[in-house]
Amino acid sequence: MxxxxxxxxxxxxxxxxxxxxxxxxxxxxxxxSEAALLARLTEVQTAFKAADPIIAYSVKSNGNLSICRLMAQHGSGFDVTSGGELHRALTAGGSGKKIVYAGVGKSDAEMRDGLAKGVFLFNVESEAELHALGAVAQSLGVKAPVALRVNPDLPPKTHAKTDTSVKGVKFGLDIETVVDVARSVVGHPGLAIVGVHMHLGSPILSAEPYRQGAAKAVQLVKAFREMGHDIRFLNMGGGFGISYRKQEALPAAAFAEVILPAVKETGCQLVLEPGRFIVxxxxxxxxxxxxxxxxxxxxxxxxxxxxxxxxxxxxxxxxxxxxxxxxxxxxxxxxxxxxxxxxxxxxxxxxxxxxxxxxxxxxxxxxxxxxxxxxxxxxxxxxxxxxxxxxxxxxxxxxxxxxxxxxxxxxxxxxxxxxxxxxxxxxxx
Structure with missing residues (x-):
């Protein structure tokens, strides 16, 4: 600090x-501290600069309007998980074209609002949500831009209540079935599958889970493209740990070292959703x-x-x-x-x-x-x-x-x- x-x-x-x-x-x-906030945002932007990333500050970590406005003024987009967080992001000066809409239980009203506000990516967490979003988008005469969130089933990495990529949690589509789900919506009139999303939990103090997750994401990008989906975004979420005790956390560059090769291999634009790491x-x-x-x-x-x-x-x-x-x-x-x-x-x-x-x-x-x-x-x-x-x-x-x-x-x-x-x-x- x-x-x-x-x-x-x-x-x-x-x-x-x-x-x-x-x-x-x-x-x-x-x-x-404003200086601390900007230093941490700049650290992420600099570490991943080679991938021209969309940094989507996680509003759930701290949604104060002045902090969100500071993020927007210095080039950040937003990761939101509810209609309220979307309202905060837009009120703070965010633009839909740099907002990712996450969350396992989006209502139809939230989906309509997100589409109307022009969010550039919906992180979809279940097959039921995927079809519901497709129906809402069709009713509006648009296609919803979707990143399928996959649960890569990695070993436990952090506290059980914040580990989101072990088998049996409520988050994401199982890695064993996500390919079949993607295949089932090829050509869907209300859906454009344009990304793969993978959030591993938080706070994570090792880069190794990101190396493992990114390798699995590369294979999914290839599989989705082979079936006809135009995959343009690789969203590796957030979760980078911070030092609560001493100096146990890694710098952003350590995570970039294992994520950037996957981004280069896929040719995707990288999306990141840091929150705790910044604030x-x-x-x-x-x-x-x-x-x-x-x-x-x-x-x-x-x-x-x-x-x-x-x-x-x-x-x-x-x-x-x-x-x-x-x-x-x-x-x-x-x-x-x-x-x-x-x-x-x-x-x-x-x-x-x-x-x-x-x-x-x-x-x-x-x-x-x-x-x-x-x-x-x-x-x-x-x-x-x-x-x-x-x-x-x-x-x-x-x-x-x-x-x-x-x-x-x-x-x-x-x-x-x-x-x-x-x-x-x-x-x-």
């Missing part, structure tokens, strides 16, 4: 002290200690961010580094290993105010003594943080701030109690 650093024992985002942001905007607070380490969640507590031989730090703000630890047992915004003088400003015992610290559970035992951001983490009012930073929180936030316990969702150098601006205001009940007020009797 190069654009988040400690200076004089205070955490800064770019050139802005985080305490300044917490004072102005309150907590919990999501803070993003994950571009944001932090800032919270304030409410209480500390010791019970049953365990120590707790109760702070004002909760599972409704960042559900990944509860949902996936995900690890996020947590450290004080202004650490005391007797501890490191930035521990090399946040999972190890650190001098002048003690193991604590970092928990939130939500009425669930599963409400935590970190367990058994070695932290220095903390007091009421101290600020904590939860790192690598830019992806699937605010995007998965909820109003559980009728908690108001956090504000979001974008930092550019020494300036900062609100990109989502904190919710109010009026926002909380707005969709219900008119329904009271």
């Amino acid at each position: 190069d654009h988040f650093a400690y200076r004089d024992r205070t955490l800064l985002c770019e050139d802005v002290p985080v305490p300044e942001l917490a004072e102005k905007y309150g907590t919990p607070l999501y803070v993003y 994950g380490n571009s944001g932090i969640l800032v919270s304030r200690v409410v209480f500390t507590k010791e019970t049953g031989g365990k120590r707790y730090v109760i702070q004002d961010a909760a599972m409704n703000d960042l559900i990944r630890p509860t949902l996936y047992d995900s690890f996020h580094r947590v450290w004080p915004v202004t650490p005391a003088a007797d501890v490191p400003t930035w521990p090399e290993d946040c999972e190890a015992a650190i001098p002048n610290t003690q193991p604590v559970d970092v928990v939130g105010p939500v009425c669930e035992s599963g409400d935590f951001l970190a367990k058994g983490r070695h932290l220095p003594a903390l007091s009421r009012g101290d600020l904590l930073a939860t790192f690598s929180a830019g992806a699937y943080g605010m995007a998965m936030a909820s109003n559980y316990n009728s908690r108001l969702r956090a504000a979001e701030v974008l930092v550019t150098g020494r300036t900062h601006r609100l990109i989502r205001r904190r919710e109010t109690f009026a926002d909380l009940t707005a969709c219900e007020d008119d329904c009271l009797r």
Whole structure:
């Protein structure tokens, strides 16, 4: 997280002290670095430049309009999975000709909307969806551009809840049957099969699954072309991992090294759908200690961010580094290993105010003594943080701030109690 650093024992985002942001905007607070966002987007664009790729930023990872607009302004398209995400992409300045429409359960209304908005590719995940899309397209007098999503049945690569290319998951067409499905729609009046899509899951910390997946994709491109489909796009999805713990992630160039040969062999245009890789380490969640507590031989730090703000630890047992915004003088400003015992610290559970035992951001983490009012930073929180936030316990969702150098601006205001009940007020009797 190069654009988040400690200076004089205070955490800064770019050139802005985080305490300044917490004072102005309150907590919990999501803070993003514009420089980090653009650096990661540029890294992907540069690594894959030889393939003239369409980079389709994954809106589901973080759909904030200002972040999406920043992506569009710097050459990115969008990967969307719902009508709402399509609306976000277009509102942020995206163009249908650079939007990929994914998702296993598109409704007929979403298909019609996508066709009307001119999305350049529908990732189709089942035979039933394929025929439904064909019927919708026929009713509109158009052909739907389709990339068949194949499940390549690769060995497990990541957490079971985010591994999308092992046998038995809901995603994609089985590799054993996808050729027959493609053959069944040759000449279909409402469908143009123009691509192969393969998303392997996330986060993936090795390039080898992409090498294996790309090899299978090459064979499918050849098979589809032989039966008469004009295959022009090879979509290798996203899923590139980021460093949550230390420096475990690979650079984009490592993935390019195994994907680009397949693109060259097929002559297809490459499509990529990165999300976490761009935004994950571009944001932090800032919270304030409410209480500390010791019970049953365990120590707790109760702070004002909760599972409704960042559900990944509860949902996936995900690890996020947590450290004080202004650490005391007797501890490191930035521990090399946040999972190890650190001098002048003690193991604590970092928990939130939500009425669930599963409400935590970190367990058994070695932290220095903390007091009421101290600020904590939860790192690598830019992806699937605010995007998965909820109003559980009728908690108001956090504000979001974008930092550019020494300036900062609100990109989502904190919710109010009026926002909380707005969709219900008119329904009271």
